[in-house]
Amino acid sequence: MEYVIEMLNIRKVFGNFVANDNITLQLKKGEIHALLGENGAGKSTLMNVLFGLYQPDGGEIRVKGKKVNIANPNVANDLGIGMVHQHFMLVDTFTVTENIILGSEPKKGGQIDIERAEKEVRELSERYGLAVDPKAKIADISVGMQQRVEILKTLYRGADILIFDEPTAVLTPQEIQELIQIMKALVREGKSIILITHKLKEIMEVCDRVTVIRRGKGIGTLNVSETNPNELAALMVGREVHFKTEKQPPKVGKPVLEIEDLVVKDSRGITAVDHLHLTVHAGEIVGIAGVDGNGQTELIEAITGLIKSESGSIRLNGKEIRNLTPRQITETGVGHIPQDRHKHGLVLDFPIGENMVLQTYYKEPYSKRGILNFKAIYDKARQLIQEFDVRTPDEYTKARALSGGNQQKAIIGREVDRDPDLLIAAQPTRGLDVGAIEFIHKRLIEQRDKGKAVLLVSFELDEIMNVSDRIAVIYEGKIVAIVDPKETTEQELGLLMAGSKRKEAGVSS
Amino acid sequence: KEEPKKEEGKASEFSVAMVTDVGGIDDKSFNQSAWEGLQKFGEENGLKKGKGGYDYLQSKGDADYATNLNKLVRNDFDLIYGIGFLMTDAITEIADQKPDNKFAIVDSVVEKPNVASITFKEHEGSFLVGVVAGLMTKTNKIGFVGGVEMPLIEKFESGFIAGVKAVNPNATVEVQYAGAFDKADKGKAIASSMYASGIDIIYHAAGGTGNGVFSEAIDLKKQDPNKEIWVIGVDRDQYEEGKVPGTDKSVTLTSMVKRVDVAVYDLATKTKNGNFPGGQAVEYGLKEDGVGIAPTSKNNVPEDVLKQVDEWKQKIINGEVKVPTTRAELK
Amino acid sequence: MNENRLTNILVPVFAVILGIIAGAIVMLVSGYDPIAGYSALLYGAFGDRYYIGETIRQVTPYILAGLAVAFAFRTGLFNIGVEGQLIVGWLAAVWVGVSFELPKVIHLPLAIVAAALAGALWGFIPGFLKARFRVHEVIVTIMMNYIALYVSNAVIRSVLSDQGFKSEKIHPSASLRSEFLQSLTDYSTLHYGIIISLIAAVVMWFLLEKTTTGYELRAVGFNQHASHYAGMNVNRNIILAMVISGAFAGIAGAMEGLGTFENVSVKAGFTGVGFDGIAVALLGGNNAFGIILAAILFGALKVGALEMPSAADVPTELVDIVIALIIFFVASSYLIRLVLTRFKKEGK
Amino acid sequence: MLHILEIIIPSAIFFAAPLIFTALGGVFSERSGVVNIGLEGLMVTGAFTGIVFNLTFADQFGEFTPWLAMLVAMVVASIFSLMHAVAAISLRADQVVSGVAINFLALGLSLFLVKMWYGKGQTDQVQVGFDKIDIPILSKIPILGPILFSNGYIPSYLAIVLAFVVWYVIYKTPFGLRLRAVGEHPMAADTMGINVAKMRYIAVMLSGALAGIGGSIYATIISRDFSHATISGQGFMALAAMIFGKWHPLGAMGAALFFGFAQSLSIVGQAIPFLKNVPTVYLLILPYALTILALTGFIGRADAPKALGTPYVKGKR
Numbered sequence A: 001m002e003y004v005i006e007m008l009n010i011r012k013v014f015g016n017f018v019a020n021d022n023i024t025l026q027l028k029k030g031e032i033h034a035l036l037g038e039n040g041a042g043k044s045t046l047m048n049v050l051f052g053l054y055q056p057d058g059g060e061i062r063v064k065g066k067k068v069n070i071a072n073p074n075v076a077n078d079l080g081i082g083m084v085h086q087h088f089m090l091v092d093t094f095t096v097t098e099n100i101i102l103g104s105e106p107k108k109g110g111q112i113d114i115e116r117a118e119k120e121v122r123e124l125s126e127r128y129g130l131a132v133d134p135k136a137k138i139a140d141i142s143v144g145m146q147q148r149v150e151i152l153k154t155l156y157r158g159a160d161i162l163i164f165d166e167p168t169a170v171l172t173p174q175e176i177q178e179l180i181q182i183m184k185a186l187v188r189e190g191k192s193i194i195l196i197t198h199k200l201k202e203i204m205e206v207c208d209r210v211t212v213i214r215r216g217k218g219i220g221t222l223n224v225s226e227t228n229p230n231e232l233a234a235l236m237v238g239r240e241v242h243f244k245t246e247k248q249p250p251k252v253g254k255p256v257l258e259i260e261d262l263v264v265k266d267s268r269g270i271t272a273v274d275h276l277h278l279t280v281h282a283g284e285i286v287g288i289a290g291v292d293g294n295g296q297t298e299l300i301e302a303i304t305g306l307i308k309s310e311s312g313s314i315r316l317n318g319k320e321i322r323n324l325t326p327r328q329i330t331e332t333g334v335g336h337i338p339q340d341r342h343k344h345g346l347v348l349d350f351p352i353g354e355n356m357v358l359q360t361y362y363k364e365p366y367s368k369r370g371i372l373n374f375k376a377i378y379d380k381a382r383q384l385i386q387e388f389d390v391r392t393p394d395e396y397t398k399a400r401a402l403s404g405g406n407q408q409k410a411i412i413g414r415e416v417d418r419d420p421d422l423l424i425a426a427q428p429t430r431g432l433d434v435g436a437i438e439f440i441h442k443r444l445i446e447q448r449d450k451g452k453a454v455l456l457v458s459f460e461l462d463e464i465m466n467v468s469d470r471i472a473v474i475y476e477g478k479i480v481a482i483v484d485p486k487e488t489t490e491q492e493l494g495l496l497m498a499g500s501k502r503k504e505a506g507v508s509s
Numbered sequence B: 001k002e003e004p005k006k007e008e009g010k011a012s013e014f015s016v017a018m019v020t021d022v023g024g025i026d027d028k029s030f031n032q033s034a035w036e037g038l039q040k041f042g043e044e045n046g047l048k049k050g051k052g053g054y055d056y057l058q059s060k061g062d063a064d065y066a067t068n069l070n071k072l073v074r075n076d077f078d079l080i081y082g083i084g085f086l087m088t089d090a091i092t093e094i095a096d097q098k099p100d101n102k103f104a105i106v107d108s109v110v111e112k113p114n115v116a117s118i119t120f121k122e123h124e125g126s127f128l129v130g131v132v133a134g135l136m137t138k139t140n141k142i143g144f145v146g147g148v149e150m151p152l153i154e155k156f157e158s159g160f161i162a163g164v165k166a167v168n169p170n171a172t173v174e175v176q177y178a179g180a181f182d183k184a185d186k187g188k189a190i191a192s193s194m195y196a197s198g199i200d201i202i203y204h205a206a207g208g209t210g211n212g213v214f215s216e217a218i219d220l221k222k223q224d225p226n227k228e229i230w231v232i233g234v235d236r237d238q239y240e241e242g243k244v245p246g247t248d249k250s251v252t253l254t255s256m257v258k259r260v261d262v263a264v265y266d267l268a269t270k271t272k273n274g275n276f277p278g279g280q281a282v283e284y285g286l287k288e289d290g291v292g293i294a295p296t297s298k299n300n301v302p303e304d305v306l307k308q309v310d311e312w313k314q315k316i317i318n319g320e321v322k323v324p325t326t327r328a329e330l331k
Numbered sequence C: 001m002n003e004n005r006l007t008n009i010l011v012p013v014f015a016v017i018l019g020i021i022a023g024a025i026v027m028l029v030s031g032y033d034p035i036a037g038y039s040a041l042l043y044g045a046f047g048d049r050y051y052i053g054e055t056i057r058q059v060t061p062y063i064l065a066g067l068a069v070a071f072a073f074r075t076g077l078f079n080i081g082v083e084g085q086l087i088v089g090w091l092a093a094v095w096v097g098v099s100f101e102l103p104k105v106i107h108l109p110l111a112i113v114a115a116a117l118a119g120a121l122w123g124f125i126p127g128f129l130k131a132r133f134r135v136h137e138v139i140v141t142i143m144m145n146y147i148a149l150y151v152s153n154a155v156i157r158s159v160l161s162d163q164g165f166k167s168e169k170i171h172p173s174a175s176l177r178s179e180f181l182q183s184l185t186d187y188s189t190l191h192y193g194i195i196i197s198l199i200a201a202v203v204m205w206f207l208l209e210k211t212t213t214g215y216e217l218r219a220v221g222f223n224q225h226a227s228h229y230a231g232m233n234v235n236r237n238i239i240l241a242m243v244i245s246g247a248f249a250g251i252a253g254a255m256e257g258l259g260t261f262e263n264v265s266v267k268a269g270f271t272g273v274g275f276d277g278i279a280v281a282l283l284g285g286n287n288a289f290g291i292i293l294a295a296i297l298f299g300a301l302k303v304g305a306l307e308m309p310s311a312a313d314v315p316t317e318l319v320d321i322v323i324a325l326i327i328f329f330v331a332s333s334y335l336i337r338l339v340l341t342r343f344k345k346e347g348k
Numbered sequence D: 001m002l003h004i005l006e007i008i009i010p011s012a013i014f015f016a017a018p019l020i021f022t023a024l025g026g027v028f029s030e031r032s033g034v035v036n037i038g039l040e041g042l043m044v045t046g047a048f049t050g051i052v053f054n055l056t057f058a059d060q061f062g063e064f065t066p067w068l069a070m071l072v073a074m075v076v077a078s079i080f081s082l083m084h085a086v087a088a089i090s091l092r093a094d095q096v097v098s099g100v101a102i103n104f105l106a107l108g109l110s111l112f113l114v115k116m117w118y119g120k121g122q123t124d125q126v127q128v129g130f131d132k133i134d135i136p137i138l139s140k141i142p143i144l145g146p147i148l149f150s151n152g153y154i155p156s157y158l159a160i161v162l163a164f165v166v167w168y169v170i171y172k173t174p175f176g177l178r179l180r181a182v183g184e185h186p187m188a189a190d191t192m193g194i195n196v197a198k199m200r201y202i203a204v205m206l207s208g209a210l211a212g213i214g215g216s217i218y219a220t221i222i223s224r225d226f227s228h229a230t231i232s233g234q235g236f237m238a239l240a241a242m243i244f245g246k247w248h249p250l251g252a253m254g255a256a257l258f259f260g261f262a263q264s265l266s267i268v269g270q271a272i273p274f275l276k277n278v279p280t281v282y283l284l285i286l287p288y289a290l291t292i293l294a295l296t297g298f299i300g301r302a303d304a305p306k307a308l309g310t311p312y313v314k315g316k317r
């Protein structure tokens, strides 16, 4: 049999919820096989079943033709199955080597033979072109590097079937390209790969075949060469999807956000934003393109008051807001869709309703003389849930219980509803499926058309190119170029982001 | 206000009970002693333990005193003891509320017509063990470990120092308070530092804290059997507490016994016979055999020293010597 | 939604039942008569008006200590320092009660306010250290307990002392005691504090659930980052939470100082009320109404236990075992929930 | 001055020893991600078991009694800690709450049994304790010998040795690596084939075992009997030592020694000339105040194991 893995009619039930409903997936030796589906379609669940983290409630798994019972990840390891998880499974305080050897440590006496381990890790990383420093602490290395550690973990255990669960969601374009090369190298070495991703372009680029699932059900398996992104998207969502969000030319008004000579240090005291200039006008979307770690996070946190900046000026509608408190800045008219929705965006243990007034609870009509008015709060919540299509049982449900996409919609609803003059959106679609992405893009453009200034930060070049009216490229804390999305290419942007080519910095805009 | 009717049919029996503080009836101290007196009284009068006979209630904290005393009132005991000065407030209050009941308090004075107060001249007993210490010390350095610094323990301290100075003006007495009656660890640490600094006899008036003093002395003695170090026990004969394992020796030089049992027994008998000394404060001293030194003292204290102790005892009983009860009087 | 709420109520109920059954088993195994034991307990807690009075008196500080623990819990903090805050509150209340002579309408509230302030101060320190230096409040509050104990003992000895180990009685104008309540309960130590503690429960509920301050406190308790993002002053809220929690604890101390004892004496060790407050808060689900019920239960158990040795020969410690097991079952509520869900499914 | 050190240091060490054992137990438990506020109760269990065993079997085992009592206390306390393990690991209980329950239960149960067996509130005093020794050779070193190696109890020295052993186990062995992984990121450990629940059970039981030793040596050396007041707060101090020591075995040992020193100073201080006039209360609160200051000053932020306090539920994110 040519299949190395066969998952036949797999069924997995959580309580009353059927996450996997008779899904079949067959993996050929030496292929890269994509697994595609909306958020919550059941992809991670299926792979967790294969990796032994969940036990299936029905169906069977064959490895190289032999029926197996994968009772736990140890069994999966023994069968040569390795998994790179959607959320990294790395111990931050450990070194690269310690993470890799965890669970199968080489020993000398009763002690871990750390030198041998480091040597093995170095050898392995050289063999597959996965450059890492075996002695570095995980907390100190980049996300891309961390992912290589994840891959090394599986290789160290001799896996020849690798599962990648949304590996590119957290990577920069450069890192994605590197990963693609790594995957190709792995396949050349005789490994087989299952790749979960929402990015159809990636599937088209590296995959041989693709299996699509929708709401827990298998839709079918196609050869990548015989399909196209539109078909895949339609299969996945169950309807037509528009990738290019339609939009009118911008009606640019007066400057809303004016940043001059801004200097911000990061938590370690290193200059992250370095004498930066940027202006965003009413009625336009300015996209900030850049490789992760070039000061985007610090820039946004400085504008919104989450961290203090060193010097320079930030004006909103002409009023200086630099180093005001977050509350003062919010009240001046800034809305912020934060990058990390769990950390900053929501109080997960509050009901959706109370989350909807997170910045406005102290104002009328939500409270009067210090006393909350729950009727007003939940009326507002119901309205926003309706308007922004937040899928939740009701407004009393805890935010924690919602899927990422719906949490994001709730946040966007809240921020937009406050009617801010400036809307900052940081990674607003990270990890979301195409349907949700489309919805969110429409909302951003709608805000622009209402005459708001929108500042969009994203690592997704597609998103930047698609949604922005102007693109500001950030590199090492400076805006190194301002380009028109209609006149640029991904290649040019990529070069700018890598700092290799400088255009006239956009002070003049 | 109406008093609950007393039950019928118990007329002939006389019942007594006591409330202990947190120490309980096995505290190797006054609670235990009081209970022994009560038991003796009960047995001699053919009473049963429990309601209608003789009984005790142990308190688990300050808040229980009043409740426990009240509980005994409600169980119709004829005479109710509160053991320890901590019970003072509770007895005072309840004596007012229940004027028809008879109460007694040990170690404190409550001036109410239905309360008999029992106190001891601890300073007199302490003086005698002070004499022993003063005569027996080799280093002329003596220690005193008190539980909590308060007037009652000051009586022990002052009497003891007076005793030492009376026979050995050159000896010094170092005084330390542990701040608690149930902190053996503090007792041990204090003892450890005292012995290390050359003190060879420690008198403790510290209840459970004193356990630590014994433990340190025993351990030192075990390590070096030739070491001349002693503990003076308090309240009861603490000879057993000082036993050094593997030997028949004890580090207990002598003990200052306080015969709470005698007093409790005495008062119960008087009350049964219709002579309840309500409103009076009875003080038990050397004369009344209410305090004294333990009979086991002869094991470790030579004959001649004991003879001198006896002489001093007579002087105190005669009134020739007046033992100070406070530091001020000591000076 | 409703089903969830039902489970939330059923869990503590089952925990209590299981705890009591386990206590009976312990008695059986140890050769005691569980029926006699529990009857004595019941009698000792509610047997007549005197016992009822004593039980309510015990419930009073339990409610307040429970509120103190719960308030901190709800705001994401674990206040093990209720014991120490209670001790300083007690001291402050008695100090005001002893040192001033004022009309009752001023004196009594003043003494209670002093207790609340003292407790609040004792809560402020760990709150401030957490806010300013991110020091773990659990250790600081543990340390503050000891400091409270020793400092208050020293103050009693040197400043308030009557005979060296306790203060004088407070003036009647600062007392919570009442002839009326005493005559009603045959001279129990019952005092008006129970009313204050019930009011405090309402205050806690209202403050947390109905006010913007409560909203902020809860938000900060759940997610400091999101609260900062939303413009709340995280540090201020951490401190405020500890201060309010400490104030509740301080008032609990006032109940002892102005009601039960009417003085304060040198303590050899902790009162235990503050630690029992943890149990009360947990059983009460950290909610004001639940705390009242839990305090009644624990108060009855504690007071009733005193009857067990004399009436049934059972050591009072049995009650501590029962309380411990109840907490244990509440903590392990997953088990109870699991059984409940099973049960419901089968019922359908 | 030297003489004062000869007084203070040995007593600092014997105060510290029970704390060291217990804090090391805490390190195991918390490194695996299980909060253990129940250390106090586990010490109570150890103290109770140690004393009862000693009283019952002193005649049979003579000089070995305290050692056997220590081992039995270790076993009993580790079995008792299973309750915390079951609640915290298998039943997903709030770990702080379950620890509080352990504390209440240990004290209630042991006093209940004391009353039942001995008919009174506290046990008799044990007759056979640990011996004080001067360590051969080392105690002869000038200056240091009398201060550090004389007049000590063997278990105290064992405690210090054990801290190094625990350090080795946690930082140098596969078991230690897995233990730390489970406490930092249990799901990562799970995907690496490590049985998270098993590791945590082992860790909690180790904490029970070590706290049991701590409790039993405390009772045997210091109080010599068991009562409600025998263990009163030492478990919490051990917990503080563990946190103060940043969840590191040697740190915990250092912190415990520091507490022991402060405690010892507060008692011996009254006998030191220049401290004599300081009111006792300042010396009494010194260890606690210093701990707070130390936490605020030098190590402001102690980073707890990341997964501390969260039950691990397979498949939950």
Ligand SMILES: Nc1ncnc2c1ncn2[C@@H]1O[C@H](COP(=O)(O)OP(=O)(O)OP(=O)(O)O)[C@@H](O)[C@H]1O
Pocket: A014, A015, A017, A018, A019, A037, A038, A039, A040, A041, A042, A043, A044, A045, A046, A086, A403, A431, D315, D316
């Ligand atoms: N542990 C669980 N308990 C209950 N339900 C779960 C659990 N894990 C997943 N689910 C349910 O199964 C569904 C499928 O989840 P899964 O994580 O497999 O989705 P996915 O396809 O990987 O989505 P995404 O693209 O967002 O990663 C979820 O929508 C959720 O409702």
Ligand SMILES: Nc1ncnc2c1ncn2[C@@H]1O[C@H](COP(=O)(O)OP(=O)(O)OP(=O)(O)O)[C@@H](O)[C@H]1O
Pocket: A039, A040, A400, A401, A402, A403, A404, A405, A431, D315, D316, D317
């Ligand atoms: N352990 C769980 N128990 C119950 N429901 C769960 C559990 N884990 C996940 N879910 C459900 O899974 C859904 C979220 O799925 P999933 O995490 O795949 O979404 P997502 O969009 O990928 O979110 P994220 O952005 O966090 O990755 C929600 O409906 C949630 O209720």
Ligand SMILES: [Mg+2]
Pocket: A043, A044, A045, A086, A165
């Ligand atoms: Mg997924």
Ligand SMILES: [Mg+2]
Pocket: A039, A086, A404, A431
């Ligand atoms: Mg996802």
